[in-house]
Amino acid sequence: MSEASIRLDQVSKWYAGASAPAVEELSMEMPAGQVTALVGPSGCGKTTILKMINRIIEPTSGRIEVGGRDIQGLDPHALRRGIGYVIQQVGLFPHRTVDENIATVPKLLGWDRRRTERRIEELIEMVGLEPEMGNRYPGELSGGQQQRVGVARALAADPPVLLMDEPFAAVDPIVRVRLQDELRSLQAQLQKTIVFVTHDIDEAIKLGDQVAILDVGGVLRQYGRPEEVLREPANAFVEEFLGKERGLRRLSLIAVRDVSLEDGPTVSADAGPAEAREVMAREGVDWVAIVRNGELRGWVWESELESGRKVGDLSVRPFLVRVSADSTLREALDAIVTSHNQVAVVYDGDRYAGMLTLSRISENLVP
Amino acid sequence: MDLLADVLAWFFDPDNWQGTAGIPNRMVEHVRLSALATLLAAALAVPSGVLLGHSGRGGLLAVSVVNIGRAIPSFAVIALALPFSIRMGLGIGFWPTFLALVLLALPPIFTNSFTAVRSVAAEVVEAARGMGMREREVLLGIELPLGAPLILTGVRVASVQVVATATLGALVGWGGLGRYIIDGFSVQDNVRVFAGALLVAGLAILTDVLFNVTERVLFAAGRRRVRRAPAEAGTSALNVRG
Ligand SMILES: Nc1ncnc2c1ncn2[C@@H]1O[C@H](COP(=O)(O)OP(=O)(O)OP(=O)(O)O)[C@@H](O)[C@H]1O
Ligand SMILES: [Mg+2]
Secondary structure: OOOOOEEEEEEEEOOOOOOOOOEEEEEEEEOOOOEEEEEOOOOOOHHHHHHHHOOOOOOOEEEEEEOOEEHHHOOHHHHHHOEEEEOOOOOOOOOOOHHHHHOHHHHHOOOOHHHHHHHHHHHHHHOOOOHHHHHOOHHHOOHHHHHHHHHHHHHOOOOOEEEEEOOOOOOOHHHHHHHHHHHHHHHHHHOOEEEEEEOOHHHHHHHOOEEEEEEOOOEEEEEEOHHHHHHOOOOHHHHHHHOOOHHHHHHOOOEHHHOOOEOOOEEEOOOOHHHHHHHHHHHOOOEEEEEEOOEEEEEEEHHHOOOOOOHHHOOOEOOOOEEEOOOEHHHHHHHHHHOOOOEEEEEEOOEEEEEEEHHHHHHOOOO | OHHHHHHHHHHHOHHHHOOOOOHHHHHHHHHHHHHHHHHHHHHHHHHHHHHHHHHOOOHHHHHHHHHHHHHOOHHHHHHHHHHHHHHOOOOOOHHHHHHHHHHHHHHHHHHHHHHHHHOOOHHHHHHHHHOOOOHHHHHHHHHHHHHHHHHHHHHHHHHHHHHHHHHHHHHHOOOOOHHHHHHHHHOOOHHHHHHHHHHHHHHHHHHHHHHHHHHHHHHHHHHHHHHOOOHHHHHHHHHHHO
C-alpha cells in the first residue's frame, strides 16, 4: 500500500439509539501522499470518519477503500498495524518508557530487536526529541514532548497512512505552531497519506493540501485546496465557517518569496545627503536605508542627515523587523504590525532580498 | 494495669510457646488458613473481575451480586456450612471456616479487579486498539499492568479481613489464634482472651504492612514518576531547541 489513497463511498454511520446519522452517505477521496484536513464544528462527525478508516468504528453502510482495497475484507488488526493513529489525548502507555511506546507496532509485527532499536533512534531524532528521553516515562514529559512521542509511535512501522485526530489541540499555542511546522517539514520528507482532523480552520489551511469542510451529520460542504476554499467559498456555511478574516487567512497561504519585493528607500553608503533626500522624496518617506556591498547596514531619519558627510559615516539604526523569504505574508504582517513599523526587511538566508511594505501585503488581501 | 502486666507475663510464659496450643503452632494454623482462603478467592475473583472489566458487559451486575455477600455475616456462613460439611464427611472446623473466609475475600478482590481494568484511561485503551493490539494483548499488556496496583489493594483489604475473621474458626472447633479468645472466654480467663486479641490484631496489622511494602517495592518506579511533576523540565528542553 505504498500508494495509499483513501476512498469513502456513500459511507453512513448511525450510532445505536441516535435519531440522526453521525455521518450520512459521505463520499470523498483522500489522495495518496497528501494531507487532507477534516474541519468542522464540534460533533460534525470528524472523529467518526477517522475511526471508520481504521475500523475502530464500523460504518452502518457504504464502503471504504485504503490503497485500493476494501477494508471490510481485511483483518482489522492487520489493517490498524498499517495505519498510524494519533489521538488528541495522546494515549501513551504510562507504564512503558518512551522507547517502549514507540516500539509498540514493531513489536506487534515481530521485528527483531536490532531493527526496532535502529528505528527508535531514527524516530526520536526525526520528531525532535533527545535520545536520552527514550528511557523516560510519559509522565516525565511535557505535553508537547508527549505529542511528539505520539507521532513517533504512529510512524514506527512506517505506515503509508496516518490518521491524526486533533493531535495538537491540547498543547499551548506556541508549542502548537512549532509542532505544526515540524509536521509540515516531516511530511515534506515522508509524503504519507495523512487525514488530519481539527476544528481550527487556520490549522486546516496551514497543514492541508486539501481541506474538507464538514457540517453536522458528516455533510461535506466544500472540499478543495485551501486557496480555492478561501477564494471561493461554495456556500453560506463555508463562508461563515471561514469567518470575517477570510482575507487575512489567505495571507497565510502566500510565501513572502512569491510576492515581488521592493528595493525600498535605499542608498549606497557612499551617497551624500542630497542623493539620500532625493530617494526619500521619490519613495515618499522620511527615512532612508543604507546599503554597503549588497548588505543592509541600517537606516537613518531625514533629520539626521548631515551636510558634507556620507550617509555611510552616520550612526545608523538597526532594522527591527526581519522576516525570512520562507515565511508567509501573514507572519510578515504580524511582525510588522506588532512592532509598530511599516516595512519588514526580507532575508533569503543571509542575503538581503528586499523590503516588504504594508501596502504590498494589502494588495494580496483581496480575494 | 494489672491486666496488662498479666498479659505480658502470659507472653513470657514458656508454656505458651510450646505444643499444639502454643503461639507458634496457632500462628501457623491461622496464617495457613488465611493464606489459602485469600489465594483461592484471588484465583477466582481476579480473572473473573478482570475479564468482566475488560468486556464491560454485565460487570456492574456482577459487582452488586458479589457485594450482597458482604451483608451476610461470616459467622452465619460458618453455621450454615457446618451441617453440609459434616454430612459430606469433611468434618467440622477447617472446611466451614475456609468456605466462610473465601466468601468474605471474594467481594473486595472482585470489585477491585473489575474497577482496576475499568479505570484504565479510555484513550490509552483506544490507542492500544488503534495500533492493532488484539483484545488479549490489550488486556495482558495494558489493562492488567496498569490495574495491578488496584488489584493488589483488593487482595490486601481482603486478606486483612480474612486474618481478623479467621478467629471465628475456633467456634467450630478449628485452631488458629481464635482458640485463645474462645477458650479464654469459656474458662473466664481474661488474660488469655486479651492476649489472643492482641495476637490477631498484630497479625492483621503485619499483613497490611507486608502488602504495603510489597506494593511499594513493585510499583515504586511508577509512583515516583507520577509524583515528580515533569512539565517544567520538558518545556525548558523544548526552549533549548528553539
Ligand atoms: N460512541 C458513540 N455513541 C453514540 N453517539 C456517538 C458516539 N460517538 C459519537 N457520537 C455522536 O456522533 C456525532 C459525531 O461525533 P464525533 O465524535 O464524530 O464528532 P467530532 O466532529 O469528532 O466532534 P469534536 O470536534 O467535538 O471531536 C455526535 O453527535 C456525537 O454525539
Ligand atoms: Mg472528535
